[in-house]
Amino acid sequence: MKKYFLLLLFFVGLINVTTAQTDATEKIKKEGLSNSKVMDFAFHLTDASGPRLTNSPGFFRAANWAKDELAKMGLTNAKLEPWGDFGKGWEQNKCYLAVTAPYYFPVVAIPRAWTGSTPGKRSINEEVMIIRAKDSAELYQNYAGKVKGKIIMIYSPDTLKPSFTADGSRFTDDELLKMANSKPDTSRRQANNFTPEQMAAARQRQALQRQMGDFYKNEKPALVLSMSRAGNDGTLFVQGGGSYAKDAENNYAYVMLSSDDYLRIQRLILSGQKVQMEADVKTTFYEDDLKGYDVVAEIPGTDPVLKDEWVIIGGHLDSWQGATGATDNAAGCSVMMEAIRIIKASGLQPRRSIRICLWSGEEQGLLGSRGYVKNHFADPVDMVLKPEHSKVSAYYNLDNGTGKIRGIYLQGNKDAGPIFTKWLEPFHDLGAQTVTIDNTGGTDHQAFDAVGIPGFQFIQDAIEYDTRTHHTNMDTYDHLVPADLAQASTIIASFVYNTAQQDEMIPRKTLPKPRGTGNRGF
Numbered sequence: 202m203k204k205y206f207l208l209l210l211f212f213v214g215l216i217n218v219t220t221a222q223t224d225a226t227e228k229i230k231k232e233g234l235s236n237s238k239v240m241d242f243a244f245h246l247t248d249a250s251g252p253r254l255t256n257s258p259g260f261f262r263a264a265n266w267a268k269d270e271l272a273k274m275g276l277t278n279a280k281l282e283p284w285g286d287f288g289k290g291w292e293q294n295k296c297y298l299a300v301t302a303p304y305y306f307p308v309v310a311i312p313r314a315w316t317g318s319t320p321g322k323r324s325i326n327e328e329v330m331i332i333r334a335k336d337s338a339e340l341y342q343n344y345a346g347k348v349k350g351k352i353i354m355i356y357s358p359d360t361l362k363p364s365f366t367a368d369g370s371r372f373t374d375d376e377l378l379k380m381a382n383s384k385p386d387t388s389r390r391q392a393n394n395f396t397p398e399q400m401a402a403a404r405q406r407q408a409l410q411r412q413m414g415d416f417y418k419n420e421k422p423a424l425v426l427s428m429s430r431a432g433n434d435g436t437l438f439v440q441g442g443g444s445y446a447k448d449a450e451n452n453y454a455y456v457m458l459s460s461d462d463y464l465r466i467q468r469l470i471l472s473g474q475k476v477q478m479e480a481d482v483k484t485t486f487y488e489d490d491l492k493g494y495d496v497v498a499e500i501p502g503t504d505p506v507l508k509d510e511w512v513i514i515g516g517h518l519d520s521w522q523g524a525t526g527a528t529d530n531a532a533g534c535s536v537m538m539e540a541i542r543i544i545k546a547s548g549l550q551p552r553r554s555i556r557i558c559l560w561s562g563e564e565q566g567l568l569g570s571r572g573y574v575k576n577h578f579a580d581p582v583d584m585v586l587k588p589e590h591s592k593v594s595a596y597y598n599l600d601n602g603t604g605k606i607r608g609i610y611l612q613g614n615k616d617a618g619p620i621f622t623k624w625l626e627p628f629h630d631l632g633a634q635t636v637t638i639d640n641t642g643g644t645d646h647q648a649f650d651a652v653g654i655p656g657f658q659f660i661q662d663a664i665e666y667d668t669r670t671h672h673t674n675m676d677t678y679d680h681l682v683p684a685d686l687a688q689a690s691t692i693i694a695s696f697v698y699n700t701a702q703q704d705e706m707i708p709r710k711t712l713p714k715p716r717g718t719g720n721r722g723f
């Protein structure tokens with residue numbers, strides 16, 4: 202009799218837990234889908250803060266706003282936490298370029314990050330020179346001593362091609378099914394798709410680029426023009442150009458032009474016309490504080506034992522300078538902040554503690570998350586584990602643009618599969634049900650995965666990520682899709698809450714071996 206009674210108690214308990222979980226999911230869905238504040242968060246991180254290049258004034262505007270906002274929501278220990286040495290901050294203060302002869306037209310241009318200013322207080326007015334050299338020997342032979350104070354551009358063999366496919370896309374059912382049916386990849390790294398010839402050509406291009414950099418430093422042109430790769434319709438893929446290192450020299454002005462403008466100027470010069478340009482480029486380097494910072498805030502858990510364990514969520518707050526980094530990655534940060542707000546507003550009391558981390562230095566190599574992981578958990582170089590290493594159930598990341606969540610990458614952690622499959626059940630009607638064993642790379646969950654803490658990134662519809670917004674001057678608030686971000690926030694809130702509630706932590710993969718020094722790759 203006693204046995205049956207206990208069994209009955211067990212099932213009643215199970216039903217209670219399941220009912221509580223269903224209630225929580227319903228609360229989360231209601232709050233996240235009908236009362237979303239995700240676009241308010243996005244506005245503050247984009248339009249209101251400006252570009253968020255690591256250690257720039259815009260980054261700190263966003264970081265301090267996020268810290269204050271999280272504290273206002275009732276989170277504890279909201280702070281900017283230093284993760285290590287980064288380097289200089291930088292921002293553009295003025296960027297005016299126009300062709301003044303053979304006739305006037307303004308051009309679309311953006312300074313490359315961490316590059317300098319044109320000389321003097323006023324604008325320069327110079328003839329534009331094309332440089333055409335196949336290697337550095339030819340470069341020095343033909344152009345040494347001839348470019349000082351000039352505006353120069355490198356000959357580009359590119360042409361623009363019309364686009365025959367739409368910028369925006371979502372995963373098809375077939376694509377998702379293929380991901381769901383993926384087999385575990387036993388190799389440590391996924392092979393890249395480049396042939397040895399392509400790799401050699403890329404190495405040669407990089408070497409020439411380095412030599413060009415040295416040439417500019419030595420020969421001191423007033424302004425270097427460059428052309429955006431693959432950008433058409435006024436879209437510039439614009440990233441770095443100078444160095445943020447503490448002891449780097451801040452020299453020449455180096456801007457990127459829209460391809461349309463660049464190729465037009467080039468054709469005019471090649472036809473024998475004299476092209477004159479007016480330019481005024483001013484930038485500022487910030488050197489007072491060279492440390493890098495992450496935004497961190499916490500919700501303390503309520504279970505007497507489990508409150509010492511953590512669920513961590515995050516995304517990178519830093520962006521490039523060409524726009525306001527809306528899809529890369531104000532989107533992910535806004536979603537994570539909104540997931541936290543949903544949990545708070547639904548009145549849920551998580552058993553484990555929850556921590557939100559908004560990283561910096563991601564664009565320079567996952568620096569903020571790697572630094573944080575090294576300070577708190579372990580250094581992948583020696584894998585000496587700190588006490589906190591055993592306390593993290595999982596880290597969830599979002600950093601693939603504005604698209605809604607279609608599922609999750611297991612990062613090879615097959616034991617987590619059945620758990621996540623179940624957790625996605627209430628969200629099939631919102632288009633999220635795929636669990637794939639596949640890895641995905643290029644962002645901050647890798648810092649956790651590298652030391653054996655379960656780190657996951659969600660599968661997101663691409664929308665216009667690779668075609669239009671990622672690292673471009675078009676990465677603005679207007680390219681965000683509000684309904685998709687509300688969906689993502691709701692699902693992440695539910696994942697975070699479930700991770701905080703279940704008795705067991707998320708299963709871990711085998712602990713990685715120390716990778717030793719000299720291998721930076723993850």
Ligand SMILES: [Zn+2]
Binds near residue numbers: 517529530563600
């Ligand atoms: Zn990103």
